[in-house]
Structure formats: structure tokens, C-alpha cells
Amino acid sequence: DQQVKQNSPSLSVQEGRISILNCDYTNSMFDYFLWYKKYPAEGPTFLISISSIKDKNEDGRFTVFLNKSAKHLSLHIVPSQPGDSAVYFCAAGSSGNTGKLIFGQGTTLQVKP
């Protein structure tokens, strides 16, 4: 049973435009969420996180939105740059699981020049 789902395997956007990556979860015990970026044959690198007590967190070009009632979060990248092309994973954790993270399947973002 997939507790964290990224239903779009891929996304293609034009440089300068907004990229929106989506993630849904089913476990209501999750209380913090993270986005990671991954290049082929490398480990994921942390991008941004959000606690369930917030509905938005912003860091430069990256903004994460959380809709708890819909059990949905999204990552907005604006403006998108070719260097943003990578696989993006959302992950979720709960206070009761002391750091254990559950990951989605990933979305491959391609930003075209």
C-alpha cells in the first residue's frame, strides 16, 4: 500500500515558467513533509520541508504548499531553470516514527531552455 504517491512520473516545462510537482499521502499520522532532488547515480539532496502546523513554506525559488484536509502537498519552482532538471521525491514522516521517512515514486522534471 503506497502511503505517499506522486502520480505524475514526468513533467516538462519551459525555462522561466513555473514547475508544479504534486504529492498525495494517505496516512493522517504524517506531520512533516520534505522534498528531495536527485540526479542519476547520486544520492538525493534535501530541498525544502514543511511541518503540518503550516500550510506554506518558502525558500528562494522553491515553495511547498500543504493542504491537510486533502492530504496533498505541492512543490512550486519559479522561475524554472535548466539546472532544475532532475527527479524530485516527496517524503513524509511522523513524530511517532523518529525520523523514518516514506518516499513517493518520484517525478522527473525536465526544464527546456
Add this chain to the structure above:
Amino acid sequence: DGGITQSPKYLFRKEGQNVTLSCEQNLNHDAMYWYRQDPGQGLRLIYYSQIVNDFQKGDIAEGYSVSREKKESFPLTVTSAQKNPTAFYLCASSGGTHTEAFFGQGTRLTVV
């Protein structure tokens, strides 16, 4: 530099052999994790350890074993019982809840 190191980057194993993947961190993190990545399936948790001398099974622990004798080290053994061991293996560590996990560069294991 603080970080998490996995070795080797590429590993080849013959069928029926056990192999051990190394993971070392100098971030002073209590928790360490092993994930496996397969195409289209994201990262799946194999084992995790929240403290020295203690570890728990993740979602896909069958055919794997771990040890946590030191805070800095969390080696993963892929045994011959693992039916489909060819994958990209990622080790991570974290300082606790509501903090990000830091990942190593991964080990690509191929069974030949």
C-alpha cells in the same frame, strides 16, 4: 567536512554470494537508514537504526541484514536469500524527528 560516505560506488556480485555495503557518517546522527531504489518505485526502506546496537526492519527487509555496533557505521549485507538484489542502494542519516535525512552517494549493486 561532515557527511555520509558509501562505498564502493559500484559493486558486482556473483549469484549465491553475500556482499556487504559500507556506510559511514561523521554527522553525529543517532538514526541511520538503508533504502533501495528501483526504476519507477521510489525509495523503499530496508532497515533503520535509531540508536547504537538497535535496528528495525523496514518495508523490504527480507534477504538483508544489518549491524549497528558503532554510531558512525551502519553496514548492509545483501545475502544470497535476496531474490532480486540488483539495485541502487542508498544510506542516510538524520538527527531525529522533523529534521531532514542526509544521503550518501549510493552504491550500484549488480548481480552477474
